[in-house]
Amino acid sequence: MSEIVQDYIEDYLRGLIPADRPQIEEFRKRAIDDAIPIIHKEVQKHIELLIAAQKIRTILEVGTAVGFSASIFAQAMGPQGQVDTIERNLNLVVQADENITGLGLNHQINLMVGDAQEKLAELDKKYDMIFLDGAKGHYIHLLDDCLRCLKPGGLLISDNVLFKGMIATNELVIRRKITIVKRMRVYLETISNHPQLMTSILPLGDGLAISWKKDMETN
Numbered sequence: 001m002s003e004i005v006q007d008y009i010e011d012y013l014r015g016l017i018p019a020d021r022p023q024i025e026e027f028r029k030r031a032i033d034d035a036i037p038i039i040h041k042e043v044q045k046h047i048e049l050l051i052a053a054q055k056i057r058t059i060l061e062v063g064t065a066v067g068f069s070a071s072i073f074a075q076a077m078g079p080q081g082q083v084d085t086i087e088r089n090l091n092l093v094v095q096a097d098e099n100i101t102g103l104g105l106n107h108q109i110n111l112m113v114g115d116a117q118e119k120l121a122e123l124d125k126k127y128d129m130i131f132l133d134g135a136k137g138h139y140i141h142l143l144d145d146c147l148r149c150l151k152p153g154g155l156l157i158s159d160n161v162l163f164k165g166m167i168a169t170n171e172l173v174i175r176r177k178i179t180i181v182k183r184m185r186v187y188l189e190t191i192s193n194h195p196q197l198m199t200s201i202l203p204l205g206d207g208l209a210i211s212w213k214k215d216m217e218t219n
């Protein structure tokens with residue numbers, strides 16, 4: 001259960017999503033069994049739709065884990081698509097590399113090892129889409145570099161932004177998560193009111209924010 005959407009709605013919506021190819025289904029099951037926090041199935045489907053509709057060809061991801069979402073994105077874009085993905089946990093990078101190679105997607109996915117803030121600051125590429133799925137308390141610290149690295153008309157997608165409902169109500173906040181909650185609230189207020197962005201926040205999975213970087217020449 002995501003704790004954002006009621007179980008019966010989530011189960012119904014998931015039931016409507018066609019199965020992925022067996023290798024991907026097995027990958028998802030293995031990650032879940034190993035307690036790796038990967039994207040929710042309905043979030044996956046929504047991003048696959050955005051990739052197709054927006055003809056996304058370049059993606060930067062923060063938070064690779066075992067390479068599940070990076071593989072999904074690479075597959076959704078097709079052989080022309082490129083994913084750069086940042087992960088600081090070396091053990092996970094090794095697993096991601098094995099998984100990505102096993103799926104034959106290593107020519108499309110570039111694993112970048114290190115801290116997201118440092119890696120982002122060094123980047124001088126521009127992407128069609130940036131997927132933020134790292135430490136929730138740091139999205140706000142990555143925002144300026146994300147905007148710099150996002151093409152006009154590109155999408156900034158931020159996952160887990162409702163954080164088990166804690167962001168929306170103090171009643172659910174666990175004491176040791178207070179800093180993360182405060183920072184995420186600032187992040188959501190910032191991207192919702194940012195002059196360069198148009199943002200929609202969906203109660204999908206653990207909360208998904210979709211921000212479109214305005215093409216300032218036409219807006």
Ligand SMILES: C[S@@+](CC[C@H](N)C(=O)[O-])C[C@H]1O[C@@H](n2cnc3c(N)ncnc32)[C@H](O)[C@@H]1O
Nearest residue numbers: 038039063065068069087088115116133134135
């Ligand atoms: C939710 S998991 C990513 C799941 C993955 N995107 C997927 O859906 O398959 C978050 C990952 O972000 C990594 N992470 C957190 N903070 C980071 C940082 N500052 N720099 C790089 N990686 C970070 C964690 O080690 C963890 O593996």
